[in-house]
Amino acid sequence: MRLWARHVLGPICAVACTACSGLIGDTEPGPLEPLALPPPIMVKSSAPRTLSNTEYRKALSSLLGYPVPASLFAGWTETLTYSGFDGVLWSGLSGKATQDRITTVDALLDGVVASPRVMLCEPDDVSGEACAGRILQRFASRAFRRPLGETELAELAALYREGFSLAQGRVPSARDQFHEGLRVAIAAILLSPQLMVRVEPPPAEGERDLGAFELATRLAFFMTGTLPDDELWLAAESGALVEVEVLRAHAMRLLFTRTADFVDTFAGQLFDFRQLATAGAGTLAHEFYRESAAVMSEIVTRELPASSLVAPGFTYLSGTLAAHYGIGPPSYAFMNDDMLRFETSERGGILQQGSVLSLTSTTTKTSPTRRGRWVQGRLLCKTIPPPGPELLEQITSVSANIPADATVKQRVDAHRKAGPACAGCHQYMDPIGLGLEAFDMLGKTRAFYDQAATLPVETDSELLGQPFTTFQELNGLLAKMPDVNTCLAEKLVIHGLGQMPVEGDEGLIAALSAPVDGHDPSFADLVERLVTSTPFRRIASTPGAQP
Amino acid sequence: MSRPNRRDVLRWGGVALSLPLLPSLAPRVGSAARPPSKTRFIGCFFPSGAAMPDGAHGDWTLNGALAPIVDRGLAENVAVLRGFRAVEDVDVHWSGTAAFMSCNRVGRYQGSSLVGERCGKTFDQYIADLQPTKLRSLNVGWGHLSGWDEGHDSIVSIQYVNSIAWRDERNPIANTRDPQALFTRVFGDGSTIADPHIAYLLDRKQSILDGVLDQLGRFRASLPADEVAKMDAYESGIRDVERELVARREANVCSGDATIDDDVEVYIATLKTMQNIIVRAFECDAARSATVMYHEGIGDTTLGTATVGKQHDCAHNDWEQLRRINRIQVTLWADFIAQLKASSLLEQTVVVLGSNMSDGRSHRSANIPMLVASAGNELRLGEEVVATTAFDNPAMNRNLADVYVDLFKLYGVDRPVFGEGQWQSTGVPSGVLAPT
Numbered sequence: 001m002r003l004w005a006r007h008v009l010g011p012i013c014a015v016a017c018t019a020c021s022g023l024i025g026d027t028e029p030g031p032l033e034p035l036a037l038p039p040p041i042m043v044k045s046s047a048p049r050t051l052s053n054t055e056y057r058k059a060l061s062s063l064l065g066y067p068v069p070a071s072l073f074a075g076w077t078e079t080l081t082y083s084g085f086d087g088v089l090w091s092g093l094s095g096k097a098t099q100d101r102i103t104t105v106d107a108l109l110d111g112v113v114a115s116p117r118v119m120l121c122e123p124d125d126v127s128g129e130a131c132a133g134r135i136l137q138r139f140a141s142r143a144f145r146r147p148l149g150e151t152e153l154a155e156l157a158a159l160y161r162e163g164f165s166l167a168q169g170r171v172p173s174a175r176d177q178f179h180e181g182l183r184v185a186i187a188a189i190l191l192s193p194q195l196m197v198r199v200e201p202p203p204a205e206g207e208r209d210l211g212a213f214e215l216a217t218r219l220a221f222f223m224t225g226t227l228p229d230d231e232l233w234l235a236a237e238s239g240a241l242v243e244v245e246v247l248r249a250h251a252m253r254l255l256f257t258r259t260a261d262f263v264d265t266f267a268g269q270l271f272d273f274r275q276l277a278t279a280g281a282g283t284l285a286h287e288f289y290r291e292s293a294a295v296m297s298e299i300v301t302r303e304l305p306a307s308s309l310v311a312p313g314f315t316y317l318s319g320t321l322a323a324h325y326g327i328g329p330p331s332y333a334f335m336n337d338d339m340l341r342f343e344t345s346e347r348g349g350i351l352q353q354g355s356v357l358s359l360t361s362t363t364t365k366t367s368p369t370r371r372g373r374w375v376q377g378r379l380l381c382k383t384i385p386p387p388g389p390e391l392l393e394q395i396t397s398v399s400a401n402i403p404a405d406a407t408v409k410q411r412v413d414a415h416r417k418a419g420p421a422c423a424g425c426h427q428y429m430d431p432i433g434l435g436l437e438a439f440d441m442l443g444k445t446r447a448f449y450d451q452a453a454t455l456p457v458e459t460d461s462e463l464l465g466q467p468f469t470t471f472q473e474l475n476g477l478l479a480k481m482p483d484v485n486t487c488l489a490e491k492l493v494i495h496g497l498g499q500m501p502v503e504g505d506e507g508l509i510a511a512l513s514a515p516v517d518g519h520d521p522s523f524a525d526l527v528e529r530l531v532t533s534t535p536f537r538r539i540a541s542t543p544g545a546q547p
Numbered sequence: 548m549s550r551p552n553r554r555d556v557l558r559w560g561g562v563a564l565s566l567p568l569l570p571s572l573a574p575r576v577g578s579a580a581r582p583p584s585k586t587r588f589i590g591c592f593f594p595s596g597a598a599m600p601d602g603a604h605g606d607w608t609l610n611g612a613l614a615p616i617v618d619r620g621l622a623e624n625v626a627v628l629r630g631f632r633a634v635e636d637v638d639v640h641w642s643g644t645a646a647f648m649s650c651n652r653v654g655r656y657q658g659s660s661l662v663g664e665r666c667g668k669t670f671d672q673y674i675a676d677l678q679p680t681k682l683r684s685l686n687v688g689w690g691h692l693s694g695w696d697e698g699h700d701s702i703v704s705i706q707y708v709n710s711i712a713w714r715d716e717r718n719p720i721a722n723t724r725d726p727q728a729l730f731t732r733v734f735g736d737g738s739t740i741a742d743p744h745i746a747y748l749l750d751r752k753q754s755i756l757d758g759v760l761d762q763l764g765r766f767r768a769s770l771p772a773d774e775v776a777k778m779d780a781y782e783s784g785i786r787d788v789e790r791e792l793v794a795r796r797e798a799n800v801c802s803g804d805a806t807i808d809d810d811v812e813v814y815i816a817t818l819k820t821m822q823n824i825i826v827r828a829f830e831c832d833a834a835r836s837a838t839v840m841y842h843e844g845i846g847d848t849t850l851g852t853a854t855v856g857k858q859h860d861c862a863h864n865d866w867e868q869l870r871r872i873n874r875i876q877v878t879l880w881a882d883f884i885a886q887l888k889a890s891s892l893l894e895q896t897v898v899v900l901g902s903n904m905s906d907g908r909s910h911r912s913a914n915i916p917m918l919v920a921s922a923g924n925e926l927r928l929g930e931e932v933v934a935t936t937a938f939d940n941p942a943m944n945r946n947l948a949d950v951y952v953d954l955f956k957l958y959g960v961d962r963p964v965f966g967e968g969q970w971q972s973t974g975v976p977s978g979v980l981a982p983t
Contacts, residue, residue: 048774075728077721080705081694089664089704092777095683095714096721098784099732106752152765159758166754170747184751188758193766193781201769362857363849377697384698386638389910396908399864500656500701542771 039507043207046200046539049498050093052079052086054274056101058226060108060190063143065117070278072107076100083377084269085495093196105190112186113179128178132160136185142227144194145217147237159185200539207540212241219247219531222496223254225265244532251531255524259297262523267296267309270378270491273355282337284442287321288354294339295348305520307484310379311475315348316341324354324444346445349475351375351436354443361441368412368433375432379478381487381501384425391421398422408449409434409458434461435474482513485520489513496530508535583959584925587835587896588674589825590648591883592711592903593876593916594640594846595862598869599905602913602939604629606870607905613918615878619885621920623929624893626979628917630934632944633903634970635912637703640859643903643912644844645707650948650966651716655703664704667967669713670951672720674958675836681794682833683787686712687729687821688722688840689814690848708844718780722840726807726820732791733828735800749792756785756792794833801831814851815875822883829892839883841876844903850875862907869907884920894922897954901947905939913941919950924981925957932978948972953980 051059053076060068077096082088093101112118118139121131136156141148148156163184167177189195198221200214210218216236220228228236232250235241241250255262268274273292279285294316299309316339322328328342350356360371376382387395398418402411412430415422437457440446449455460469463477478484489512490501501509512529513521521529530536598606606612609622616625633643634650642653651667675684694705710719723729738745760782767778794800805827808819818841828834842850846858850872861868880900887893901917904910919926937943948966953976955962965972 048770048777075723075725077709078691078693082700083697084694089700089706092664092706092718092721093781093784094718094721095780095784095787096686096723098781099788102752102756102785102788155758155761159754162754162758163751166747166750170743180751184754184758187755188762191755191759192762193778194762197766197778199769202771362860364856373696383701384696386698386702389635392909396863399908 039510041507041511041534042504043535043538043540044497044499044502044505045202045542047499047542048197048199049087050197051195054079054086055221055225056196058224059143059195062227062229063117063139063190064108064112065115066111068108072104073100076104081269082500083491083494084272085491086269088494088498088500093193101191101196105187108190109183109187113182118186123175123178128164128174128181129157129160132178132182132185133157135182136160136189139186140189142233143189143192145198145227146213156185156189159188202539202542205541207538209242209538212236212239215241215247215537218496218536219251219254222531223251223265223527224258224261226261229254229258242537244537247537248528248532251527252524255527256301259300260293263293263296263300266492266495268293269495271350271356272359273353275359276355282320284320284324284354285358287318287324288358288443290318290339291316291321292350292353292355295353298341300523303522303524305485306488306523306526307479307520309350310479310484311345311349311472313345313348314341314343315353317347321354324442326445345472350379351475351478352439352443352471357436357439357443358441363441366433366437366439366441368408368437369415369426369429370433371436372429372431372433375478376428378491379487380481380483381490382428382483384429387425394418394421407455407458408437431461431463432474435459435463435468435471438471486510486513489521489526492526492530493535496536508533583957584923585895585897585921585954585957586678587829587892588671588837588954588958589883589887589896589898590669590671590711590838591841591880591898591900592644592647592839592844593841593858593873593900594644594708594844594903595842595859595869595907596902596904596911597873597907597916598866599911599914599916601909602905602911604914604938605906606866606873607916612870612873612877612916615874615881616884616918619881621881621884621888624884624888624920624922625929626919626927627931628919628934628950628977628979629931630914630936630938630944631917631947631950631977632941632970633912633915633947634966635941636968636970638699639904639910639912640845641699641703641707643915644711645713645719646966646970647711647901647903647947648838648951649713649716650946650951650970650972652968652970653703653707656701664706664719665716666707666713666719668715669711669838670954670965671712671836671838672714673955673960673962675834677958677960678835679790680832680834681791681800682732682828683790684712684720684836684838685729685733685825685828685834686710686720686722686838687818687825688724688838688843689818689850690840690843690846691722691724692843692845692847695845711840711844712838714780714783715776717776718783720838722838723821724817726817726824729821729824730805733801733824733833734804735795740795740798746796749796753789753792756789760785801828801833812851815879818879819882822879822886826883826886826890826892829887829896830890841879859907864908880918888922893920897921897926897957911939911941913944914938915947917947917950919954919979926979927981934978945975945977946970946973949975949977950979953977956980 053073057068057073079086080089120135120138123131137148137153140156160181164177164181167180171177171180213236216228216232220232235246235250240246264274273289276285276289295312299312317328318337318339319331319334325347327344327346329340360374373384376384398414402414412434416426416430438445438459446457449457466477468474468477486509489509493505493508494501512526516525597612609617616622633639634646636642636652645653645666648669648671649667654665671684691709692705694700706719712720714720740746763782767775805824808816810816825837842858856865856868858872861872884898887896898920902915904912905914934945935943948970949972951965952972
């Protein structure tokens with residue numbers, strides 16, 4: 001079993017579901033808890049990871065020195081995700097993935113030799129081979145995220161020569177032939193598994209420290225979703241990055257100077273709003289993305305408690321969004337498509353953002369169950385186990401007996417009241433979702449389901465036995481739960497270490513989420529604690545592997 | 548650097564050299580009782596079943612969902628299978644999809660996030676092995692799911708719902724969903740090898756792939772043993788592209804064109820166009836194996852305006868809509884059969900259509916919708932093939948693997964054991980073959 005018991009809301013499938021209610025309460029300390037030692041922090045093994053589509057696109061962009069258009073990736077098969085995060089699960093390099101990569105790299109080759117970031121020299125200055133060697137050494141080492149050995153350099157030089165020879169008599173000038181040689185070698189680098197797959201070789205037994213280049217790679221992908229930048233690379237080359245203070249300084253530098261990248265790669269995946277980043281400028285979907293990113297950026301840069309994302313008390317609105325939500329300054333206050341900060345308790349919370357509200361709905365209706373499941377999975381780190389066949393039979397019979405004219409609340413309640421097997425899960429999903437019914441599929445507030453105002457929205461519900469009537473009250477209850485805080489820490493671990501949570505991670509998560517001066521930690525606190533922790537800087541041997 | 552010149556090997560040695568096949572893995576071809584009569588195969592799939600209450604035949608009859616087959620005069624080309632079960636190793640959306648054409652167990656996550664994504668080499672891929680063609684296989688579909696929820700995703704890979712074709716037990720085959728990409732793969736991009744610049748670019752691409760393969764070899768050596776199989780797929784993918792390069796060099800490309808369907812519904816136009824391209828690829832013998840997923844294995848992506856509601860949700864809650872969706876998908880399949888028949892390909896081809904469950908409300912794995920189409924007299928076409936009268940009981944159902952064992956025989960392949968665990972073939976004829 002991968003997930004430890006805290007996560008799973010009980011084995012509901014064939015038994016009465018009292019286990020669920022027992023587990024949900026286990027975050028409350030028992031009488032003997034204060035005397036207990038903190039759980040140990042476990043160093044994890046490391047498995048190879050394929051770069052996600054987004055990581056690969058960003059890696060190509062940083063290698064080539066210009067943004068590679070997302071359109072070149074339009075036909076790619078999407079990367080698999082776990083809890084929103086790319087690359088936690090293996091995304092295979094199947095036949096189609098291979099063809100897609102070859103086609104995309106092919107389309108990029110013309111522009112490669114025009115990039116100043118690539119072309120460190122021209123054959124006018126030095127001999128063609130010497131210049132090519134210089135270019136390829138830098139390009140491949142940055143792509144492979146480590147220094148290259150002599151053999152590898154010789155092979156790249158040979159590839160250059162092969163391309164150069166192939167071009168003889170087939171492309172016009174000596175300079176073109178030089179460029180063709182480079183294109184062959186660079187394409188081979190861009191298609192190399194050493195770029196596409198991140199490997200941290202495990203020790204035969206026990207544990208080992210990660211090297212400076214491995215740390216640079218971990219930190220860069222964690223914080224920015226791409227290859228190490230120049231500053232990080234220099235710190236790796238000098239070896240200084242293995243010093244924990246240097247590592248900490250670079251983490252903070254990236255957090256505060258590349259905040260948008262961190263927000264996009266961490267919060268954007270966790271809360272799904274990165275999916276809207278590529279929506280057309282000016283579309284509602286893109287405005288939703290901008291709102292979510294802007295709110296999260298302020299929480300990061302002002303070092304507010306990370307858990308304040310539930311109810312930060314402000315949001316960012318464009319003119320389009322203000323009109324859509326029906327709040328905020330009058331339209332003349334907006335210049336162009338700039339976003340304005342607006343203090344409000346109605347919006348800004350992660351569960352009041354158009355991004356999350358629309359992404360957890362279908363185009364035709366909201367689903368309290370789906371929204372509740374999302375909140376449990378993404379904000380509270382509680383896993384709803386899949387229903388088994390017997391439970392599905394029961395769900396079928398309950399659904400069949402719901403009157404056609406039942407209200408949304410009555411429909412939802414029917415499942416919760418249909419016996420312990422159904423209630424076992426629905427009690428953790430539906431009440432939360434009902435509290436968000438005041439927002440429609442596009443995140444607009446509503447008091448009625450129908451235009452004739454005959455079907456009122458009912459949001460009175462309860463969260464773990466605590467009643468609420470409005471979403472603001474729901475936010476208040478969520479914000480007080482320790483689960484939001486520990487869940488954010490856990491998600492950061494999943495993203496930073498690229499693995500699903502396993503038994504033994506409790507110690508790290510507890511250490512990350514511990515209060516700072518009596519307050520919930522900020523993202524800066526969380527990031528700092530994670531990157532300086534031993535699980536971030538060390539790896540263990542693979543369980544079951546022969547030493 | 549000393550390196551064998553694969554370019555020349557491929558050019559002069561032919562594609563067979565790039566397709567090593569271990570003898571122990573090779574099926575026994577030609578030793579079957581029947582002489583091979585079939586050479587091509589298409590596996591088709593839709594998710595979430597049909598309006599089949601508690602696994603009864605329900606709407607899945609010639610008067611119901613299958614009416615488009617009758618309307619096109621194809622009932623005599625189709626066998627309707629009853630009483631066969633999907634692999635229910637975990638939620639049947641997952642295992643019933645991934646194992647639809649291998650009948651293998653699906654792996655679960657344990658320990659490392661990589662362990663567990665495995666199923667089995669699928670029937671279509673065995674057929675693709677029989678005769679190397681320019682394109683190994685064409686695998687198309689609608690929809691893709693990157694994740695489901697933490698409950699499912701922490702146990703089994705969402706990848707299981709995205710592919711019915713698996714190259715081997717560790718490597719599912721992703722579908723092409725863009726008709727333009729499929730078109731380019733089959734017919735090329737309009738450039739001609741007679742153009743010296745195009746010929747040069749093909750040579751350049753070969754050099755690049757040689758370089759990648761060299762790096763792959765070294766990289767593989769640095770991987771833990773368990774991960775090496777994963778890189779095999781990348782190498783296989785490169786070999787496939789090489790094979791296509793060789794075909795282009797030899798001007799061995801499909802000429803002609805395929806009809807771009809202009810149905811106002813994007814869903815229908817997309818699937819029909821891809822089916823048209825597959826038929827043309829079969830006609831010019833660019834491929835002999837294909838799969839079509841009319842929807843990913845859950846049915847959670849939108850089908851456009853053709854339907855109201857998602858297929859998965861309709862299977863649970865709205866059977867009126869489900870019937871409409873089933874009819875659209877069966878119509879697509881019937882049109883596919885009609886095209887193959889009109890192109891005189893149906894006699895050499897077996898086409899199946901199946902699902903991962905019957906009654907979607909309870910995810911019932913018994914009595915899954917399953918059709919087999921062809922022409923000729925080797926199969927019990929035009930009949931119902933009833934495996935058991937207890938068709939609604941998964942425990943009493945027959946294994947789909949028995950059907951595949953019988954179908955193998957039509958290709959001259961003697962593979963008496965197929966599938967795995969309790970879903971493995973039983974050695975008892977499925978009943979789909981006509982008596983000899």
